Amino acid sequence: MELQRIAHALDAEFICGPDDWEKINIETVFASDLMSDVLMSDRDELLLITSLSTEQSIRSAGIVGSEAIVIANNKTVTEGMIELAQDQDVALFCTSHPKYEACVRLGRIMEP
Amino acid sequence: MSEEHKQPLQSSLRVQELVYGLRISEVMTSKVFAVSRNCTMRDVQTIMKNNSITGVPVVDNKRVVGIVTMNDLMNALEQGAMEHNVTKWMVGEVQTLAEDMPLSFAISAFGKFSFRQFPVVNKKNELTGILTFRNINHALIRELSRQLREMEQKNEQPEEPESLKFSKVYQLNRYDFENGGKASSEIKKFLKERGVPPKLVRRVAVASYELEINLVAHSIGGMLGFDINENRVKISSHDRGPGIADTEKALTQGYSTANEWIRSQGFGAGMGLPNVKRVSDEFAIESALGMGTMVQAIINLKPETENENK
């Protein structure tokens, strides 16, 4: 599914990312506030949804090769996080929906 | 970022490798002058004088039961007690080192205790040598000059820009979460730019990131070294303490001593070390309480040597 559709479904605000971010293909979604769990995952084309708004969230996303990260729950995104996201080539979004709500919304549009 | 974050010299990787790689048994003096319980302080004095040494272990059936140092000898001399048995003057509780420990442990021990020498024992607890700081200096100088010669020979061939050959050491400080992860990101980029398959890059990045986080979260500070060539990536983490009492326990999923603050950063679920082991083709950890911890993780880059199910 294209990242553009996902962003729309989440009412997500685009903060930074590669020029062609709309067309990025997302196959799997991972939602967690536990970075250790994120690092244990083994799947590709990941979108990470988390309400942990820290630089380490962005790093973790970058380390596992995520294409995009959505910060849920209306958390503040810092300048440092934006810089890191640019450096790591990860598209960064935020949404006012809580993490669970965001997952439910994604579940709806991802159902066949 | 603090002043301490200056880029360390490449050579510190070599020293780091050496202090891991060398065992105490390879560095110690194996010809030990020891005395038995029934020897006198006079005997010790003669041994010290004739061999210019400053500490003589006292053994009973090859086990170390005490040590007489220059200090003890002075005290005995002052009291005119040179004919006394060594047992009257020796220090009874002796800090020994195990001969198969890495040299780094010995260096920590010299930092921690103010002793000038440590008796070295084997698995059966029998005295096999003695280690002084001089032994360590000599061994390091010898090994470094050997490596320097090798490097000089290698430097005659020019390096290719696309080459995977690379080594670097990163310093990490306690609770410096801001910089935890920098090294991993840099290495990830380096490998990606050179066309290493994404799955392998990810394994390297995950292993090194977890080790970086452990250094800032659990150690009082340490270094993370990378040694990369066409065949493999070798990651070595090395810190100054506090060490792990039971490494097997630390390797069980879910075991963690992380505090609330570390948990609030999204870590401390006790999955780090198991995860490093999972993504590595070779994994080793060594630690002792009060000394330090070292972890080595190797990830093979060549398909023929790569472990398929990892």
Ligand SMILES: Nc1ncnc2c1ncn2[C@@H]1O[C@H](COP(=O)(O)OP(=O)(O)O)[C@@H](O)[C@H]1O
């Ligand atoms: N470098 C280190 N120095 C001291 N203790 C460590 C070090 N690395 C790991 N440990 C110990 O091992 C435990 C397990 O580590 P790990 O599996 O990475 O889980 P976590 O970091 O989530 O606690 C830690 O909680 C800590 O007690």
Ligand SMILES: [Mg+2]
């Ligand atoms: Mg950890």
